[in-house]
Amino acid sequence: MTAKMNETHEDNGAPHLDPTTPRYLTPEIARIHLGSRNALHVTVLNDRIYGGVYAAYIFPVRQPRKFVSLRYKNAKGEEIEVGIIWNLEEWPQTDRALVEEALHRHYFVHTITHIHHIGWKYGFIAFDVQTDKGPAQFLMRWQHDRAHDYGRGGKVLLDVDENRYLIPDLGTLSDKEREEFLRYVYW
Amino acid sequence: MVTTERSRVLQKDLPHSLQDELAKVHIQPNKVWLCTDTDLNLSGNYEQVWLAVSDDALAVLAEPKQAGQPAVRHFISRDEIQEVRVRQGVGGGFLETIVDDIVVVVLAFSNVKADIFHKVAGKLEQWMHKQAIEVDASDDADPRHCPKCGLTLQFKGDVCRRCVNRGAVLLRVLKLMRPYADKAAIMMVLVLIGAGISLIPQQLVRLLINKVLAPEQASNPPLDLATAKHWLMGLVGALLLTHIIGSLNNLGVLRLNSYVGTQITYDMRKRVFDRLMQLSIDYFDRYNVGQLISRVQGDTEQMKGFVQQLTTGFFQQIIMVLAVGTILFIMSWQLALVTLLPAPLVVAGSIWFWKRVYPRYYKVWDSNSKLAGVLNTILSGMRVVKAFAQESREINRFDRSNSYVRNSFRTVEYTVAKFNPTIGFIFQLGGLLVWFIGGIWVLQGRQITAAGGKAPLNLGDLISFLGYLWMFYQPLTQLTQLTNWLTGFLTATHRTFEILDTPIQIAESDKPISVPDMKGHITFENVTFGYDRHQPILKNISFEIKPGERIGVVGKSGSGKTTIINLLSRFYDIDHGRIAIDGVDIREMSKTDLRGQIGVVLQEPFLFRGTIYDNLTYGLADTTPEDVIAATKAANAHDFIMRQPLGYDTYIGERGAGLSGGERQRISIARAILYNPKILILDEATSSVDTESEKLIQDALLRITKGRTTIAIAHRLSTLKNSDRIFVVNRGEIIESGTHDELMTLQGTYHKLVKIQTELSGNVDSLQANVK
Ligand SMILES: Nc1ncnc2c1ncn2[C@@H]1O[C@H](COP(=O)(O)OP(=O)(O)O)[C@@H](O)[C@H]1O
Ligand SMILES: [Mg+2]
Numbered sequence: 001m002t003a004k005m006n007e008t009h010e011d012n013g014a015p016h017l018d019p020t021t022p023r024y025l026t027p028e029i030a031r032i033h034l035g036s037r038n039a040l041h042v043t044v045l046n047d048r049i050y051g052g053v054y055a056a057y058i059f060p061v062r063q064p065r066k067f068v069s070l071r072y073k074n075a076k077g078e079e080i081e082v083g084i085i086w087n088l089e090e091w092p093q094t095d096r097a098l099v100e101e102a103l104h105r106h107y108f109v110h111t112i113t114h115i116h117h118i119g120w121k122y123g124f125i126a127f128d129v130q131t132d133k134g135p136a137q138f139l140m141r142w143q144h145d146r147a148h149d150y151g152r153g154g155k156v157l158l159d160v161d162e163n164r165y166l167i168p169d170l171g172t173l174s175d176k177e178r179e180e181f182l183r184y185v186y187w
Numbered sequence: 188m189v190t191t192e193r194s195r196v197l198q199k200d201l202p203h204s205l206q207d208e209l210a211k212v213h214i215q216p217n218k219v220w221l222c223t224d225t226d227l228n229l230s231g232n233y234e235q236v237w238l239a240v241s242d243d244a245l246a247v248l249a250e251p252k253q254a255g256q257p258a259v260r261h262f263i264s265r266d267e268i269q270e271v272r273v274r275q276g277v278g279g280g281f282l283e284t285i286v287d288d289i290v291v292v293v294l295a296f297s298n299v300k301a302d303i304f305h306k307v308a309g310k311l312e313q314w315m316h317k318q319a320i321e322v323d324a325s326d327d328a329d330p331r332h333c334p335k336c337g338l339t340l341q342f343k344g345d346v347c348r349r350c351v352n353r354g355a356v357l358l359r360v361l362k363l364m365r366p367y368a369d370k371a372a373i374m375m376v377l378v379l380i381g382a383g384i385s386l387i388p389q390q391l392v393r394l395l396i397n398k399v400l401a402p403e404q405a406s407n408p409p410l411d412l413a414t415a416k417h418w419l420m421g422l423v424g425a426l427l428l429t430h431i432i433g434s435l436n437n438l439g440v441l442r443l444n445s446y447v448g449t450q451i452t453y454d455m456r457k458r459v460f461d462r463l464m465q466l467s468i469d470y471f472d473r474y475n476v477g478q479l480i481s482r483v484q485g486d487t488e489q490m491k492g493f494v495q496q497l498t499t500g501f502f503q504q505i506i507m508v509l510a511v512g513t514i515l516f517i518m519s520w521q522l523a524l525v526t527l528l529p530a531p532l533v534v535a536g537s538i539w540f541w542k543r544v545y546p547r548y549y550k551v552w553d554s555n556s557k558l559a560g561v562l563n564t565i566l567s568g569m570r571v572v573k574a575f576a577q578e579s580r581e582i583n584r585f586d587r588s589n590s591y592v593r594n595s596f597r598t599v600e601y602t603v604a605k606f607n608p609t610i611g612f613i614f615q616l617g618g619l620l621v622w623f624i625g626g627i628w629v630l631q632g633r634q635i636t637a638a639g640g641k642a643p644l645n646l647g648d649l650i651s652f653l654g655y656l657w658m659f660y661q662p663l664t665q666l667t668q669l670t671n672w673l674t675g676f677l678t679a680t681h682r683t684f685e686i687l688d689t690p691i692q693i694a695e696s697d698k699p700i701s702v703p704d705m706k707g708h709i710t711f712e713n714v715t716f717g718y719d720r721h722q723p724i725l726k727n728i729s730f731e732i733k734p735g736e737r738i739g740v741v742g743k744s745g746s747g748k749t750t751i752i753n754l755l756s757r758f759y760d761i762d763h764g765r766i767a768i769d770g771v772d773i774r775e776m777s778k779t780d781l782r783g784q785i786g787v788v789l790q791e792p793f794l795f796r797g798t799i800y801d802n803l804t805y806g807l808a809d810t811t812p813e814d815v816i817a818a819t820k821a822a823n824a825h826d827f828i829m830r831q832p833l834g835y836d837t838y839i840g841e842r843g844a845g846l847s848g849g850e851r852q853r854i855s856i857a858r859a860i861l862y863n864p865k866i867l868i869l870d871e872a873t874s875s876v877d878t879e880s881e882k883l884i885q886d887a888l889l890r891i892t893k894g895r896t897t898i899a900i901a902h903r904l905s906t907l908k909n910s911d912r913i914f915v916v917n918r919g920e921i922i923e924s925g926t927h928d929e930l931m932t933l934q935g936t937y938h939k940l941v942k943i944q945t946e947l948s949g950n951v952d953s954l955q956a957n958v959k
Contacts, residue, residue: 052290
């Protein structure tokens with residue numbers, strides 16, 4: 001079966017995709033694999049193959065290893081949820097790796113591991129930090145809506161370009177780093 | 188416009204090594220019309236990846252990292268592509284194409300590049316449809332970056348904070364004081380006089396001791412009792428006089444200080460508010476209202492603090508430290524040096540202390556505003572709290588905030604409580620040192636160098652010296668807070684100036700065209716608009732509405748219907764295209780003429796605290812009660828108003844509390860009728876009204892819309908029965924337009940909507956009959 005043939009089914013309405021009820025995918029009824037042009041595909045038993053799928057967390061902070069939504073945007077531009085992976089751990093290694101890669105692609109986030117210096121520059125807070133993607137300097141507006149809580153002890157910072165910087169848990173920073181951070185981002 | 192210059196952003200030079208790779212997939216590098224790079228690869232990691240597009244195909248390529256890795260990562264020929272689009276991820280986005288009905292992610296980009304790839308997607312869409320495309324330097328124009336330094340701005344026309352000269356803040360504050368320059372000068376002089384006066388008493392004390400009380404130790408001739416009594420009375424009188432003069436002087440300073448301080452705060456607040464009134468809705472979408480309130484109230488208050496610092500604050504303290512220090516050295520430089528011994532301790536201790544305490548002050552501010560926020564949310568949502576019986580939960584929530592405030596205050600106050608006694612102790616040490624060393628010198632009759640040459644140190648000198656000592660240390664500790672205060676002040680003032688410096692986006696044009704008598708001929712030409720940086724909400728919309736035409740607009744919620752009318756009223760300015768009324772671009776039209784002749788009835792009508800009558804006549808100078816009653820009758824509002832105990836003079840609460848949704852809408856409709864606009868806009872104006880009153884209102888509207896251009900956005904299609912033409916909006920595009928009959932025969936979206944609604948209401952015939 002080619003993907004094209006499958007796609008044409010959509011207009012008749014895939015019988016199993018009811019937008020008003022969640023559909024949980026398990027390894028028993030679904031396969032995750034790469035299809036044509038390396039796009040992520042999901043094959044659902046008794047349904048069809050979905051191509052060009054991307055993955056997003058439903059509870060990015062609360063339950064990052066569970067509740068992953070697999071979605072695609074159809075030709076009309078509507079976002080459609082193929083299904084929900086309840087627990088990534090119960091999936092075979094290869095499927096899991098593909099979903100993890102897709103998640104990694106969807107969320108472009110720098111995770112801050114160390115804070116070298118924080119200063120005040122032209123009315124912005126200037127950060128000089130170490131991230132999982134290497135050293136980084138960025139400017140953040142000194143406004144409450146630029147730093148959100150992340151779970152209990154973490155913060156997500158949005159810089160002037162709306163790039164995201166994550167401190168998963170302030171508790172893991174050194175006392176000096178934390179104090180410096182809290183001096184500016186005190187809320 | 189003839190620009191042949193290449194675009195710096197969209198026509199970059201591909202690295203040579205990659206040019207060869209490109210040739211291998213039969214794209215000639217010199218045929219490439221679009222070439223740009225992104226910062227991410229498809230695994231979501233940083234890598235420079237290139238996109239090159241020729242007439243026939245696009246290729247995505249990057250330097251291979253390992254041997255054997257192909258340089259070309261995607262090659263898609265134009266004829267295969269069914270669609271090009273951008274999908275927003277989190278922190279970045281993706282350029283996607285649909286090929287063989289499958290979504291292919293072409294490349295990924297971080298948000299830094301988002302604007303560029305939205306533009307690229309637009310070009311590729313034209314390319315895919317084989318339309319003529321122009322790429323040149325005009326594509327580099329970028330209203331969302333500072334033209335001077337390239338910093339990303341928060342919205343179009345925002346001030347670049349990097350380029351606002353910050354050093355100038357103090358200068359601007361001083362300029363603000365210019366109207367009060369004379370008063371300020373008097374104030375300064377009074378402060379100087381006050382400092383001088385405060386130095387006198389210690390000299391009188393010295394005289395009292397050395398001349399009257401203990402003359403022998405100062406080698407002065409002893410006085411007989413009567414003369415001594417005279418001297419005593421004279422000196423005490425002089426002391427009294429200096430205190431009286433000092434107090435009067437102080438009174439003058441404080442009064443002037445308060446006058447100038449409150450006046451400047453008033454001026455500043457007025458300026459900020461005036462500016463806020465002129466800023467566009469867009470600004471209020473971006474900034475939260477709480478923040479703006481704190482700017483208007485709190486930050487402007489800082490101006491008063493500045494004036495205070497100039498008088499009773501740092502200015503005075505600096506003068507005191509200098510004056511007293513000089514006196515100390517004149518009296519005895521040896522003893523003065525001794526007193527300076529603890530000074531470094533005081534300064535260092537204070538600086539260390541403020542460094543610790545200041546961050547904790549932030550927490551106090553934060554906790555206070557959070558408490559206010561929680562209180563506001565809970566109290567304004569009381570109905571929900573009660574409905575879900577969540578009182579105890581909210582009590583807990585409030586309790587948490589309340590303890591946060593208590594704890595943050597405690598930390599600050601505990602620290603302050605530790606500091607003050609410590610500093611006091613150091614002072615005492617300084618005093619003891621002077622007592623001890625000075626005491627020995629007095630006993631020894633040691634010669635010291637004073638202003639008048641060499642003389643032995645005596646008791647009077649010592650006592651007055653100690654008096655000056657306190658006057659020296661006190662301002663010294665205060666001065667250590669200068670930098671902290673200055674930082675806080677500059678921040679606050681900066682935030683205030685920022686509002687004043689925000690350009691008025693929806694500005695009146697330089698030469699506004701007056702259209703006092705609008706006909707109501709509306710044209711939209713290729714209008715594109717988005718609230719957000721990256722997402723166009725309306726895409727290339729064009730339509731024409733003739734004067735007096737009644738237009739119905741339907742579409743799913745979120746499709747952009749309200750956005751269209753927001754643009755027509757010019758609450759936002761469009762990104763591309765042109766909106767004209769009677770042939771005049773609305774950006775060139777006088778704003779008063781524009782808004783004064785467009786009447787809008789919103790889904791969520793704006794009502795304020797006041798009487799129903801006030802609400803009805805808001806913004807209307809000469810309305811008679813007869814007009815008002817005629818309007819409310821027409822809007823079917825008269826009867827429910829009459830059921831209120833005080834009729835039209837009944838007070839209604841914030842946002843119309845006390846009225847039902849339908850009643851609020853009917854007041855709003857009556858207001859629009861009174862307004863008598865040339866163009867009437869009804870945005871789901873009858874959505875909360877029951878079917879029966881809706882029918883009455885419809886009839887009323889039919890009467891008042893006669894001869895007026897009317898745009899009615901409707902939820903219930905039955906309300907469109909009087910429309911001359913109907914627009915169907917979907918995802919920011921008008922996908923169908925025509926009369927009801929035309930759209931029904933088209934068998935498209937409108938037909939589907941009508942079918943659904945008639946099925947829902949189960950009354951096909953009545954609707955059909957209504958619509959025709
Ligand atoms: N002030 C705003 N800021 C950002 N996005 C907005 C704003 N107002 C509306 N939108 C978005 O624009 C889209 C169209 O909204 P709107 O025109 O109100 O739709 P409709 O009136 O058709 O229901 C929606 O996706 C909505 O989320
Ligand atoms: Mg709306």
